[in-house]
Amino acid sequence: MTKGTPHIQPNGTKIAKTVLMPGDPLRAKYIADNYLEDVVQFNEVRNMFGYTGTYKGKEVSVMGSGMGIPSIGIYSYELYNTFDVDTIIRVGSCGALQEDVNLYDIIIAQGASTNSSYVDQYNIPGHFAPLGDFDLMVKAKKAADELGATTHVGNVLSSDTFYNADPTFNDQWHRMGILGIEMESAGLYLNATYAGKKALGIFTVSDHILRDEATTAEERQNSFTQMMEIALEIA
Incomplete structure (x- = not known):
């Protein structure tokens, strides 16, 4: 039996795969109370x-990550490397950064740009692009379409700064086509890649920055039920 960690x-x-x-x-x-059995x-x-618990007979776990890359970095690292979890699906909220994205739309994060230095630990001789798992992404898009959700697939920004002193910050990322801003996925994707595991971020738009x-x-x-149901369907 795997021993616990400090966190x-x-x-x-048992923690599910x-x-x-x-x-x-x-x-x-909320997810455990409303969607899982046993x-x-x-x-x-x-x-x-x-x-x-179980969802439609499948064993699945759900756990909070806290806010920011340092927090999800700890929990996802331990889940992947200590508890042998194979897949982590981040479900969260984000702020929209494109005009064609609206409140309650679903964003599936194909990639996660970031202003975090989390990647520096790997000593990569260049700029690494953190990406979600392709198979999970395809399954999530299919599940979202079946639910009739309005979805956008593309690049999000995992920002270390919620309150940014640079007034041009959002404009610059908007010009680069970033769909929305959140604070965790890049760290999750990096941990998954380094551990040889799978990860995907699925978001409900909770606010529109522009x-x-x-x-x-x-x-x-x-109320972000579509996002939760998409994640559970592909778990």
Whole structure:
């Protein structure tokens, strides 16, 4: 039996090969309560809740990641390398950065650009492009189409800065075609690639940066059902 880490203490409870990973641990609890059967909790360290259950007969786990690349970097590294998880599907919210993307649209992150220095640890002699798993991406797009979701597939930005002092920051990324901004996927994709595992980010647009539109915190926690169902279908 795998021993726990300082951040994940399953105490004998199994963690599935596929883990859905929202940033908010309360969203993890929502998914477990509303979508999974035969649920058992495998982590409560630092209130970063993790649960294992079944969805349509498939074993799946769900766990919060916290905010930012340093946080998801820790949890995803341990899940991949200590607990032998094969696939992590990030489900989260993002801010739209293109005019044709609207509130509640689904963004599937083919790639994750970043202003983070997380990649520096690998000493790569150039600029590495963190990419999601292609097979997962294709399956996610198919599942989204079957649900009738409005989807966009492409590049997101995993930003280390929520409040940026540079007033041109968003404009520059907008010009480069970035669909939306979030804060975790690049770190997840790098950990997955280095470990030889799979990862994908699926997002609901919670606000529109160019149009100053936003959903409420309660809506972000409880109403992003299409994103959750897409992730569960491909788990």
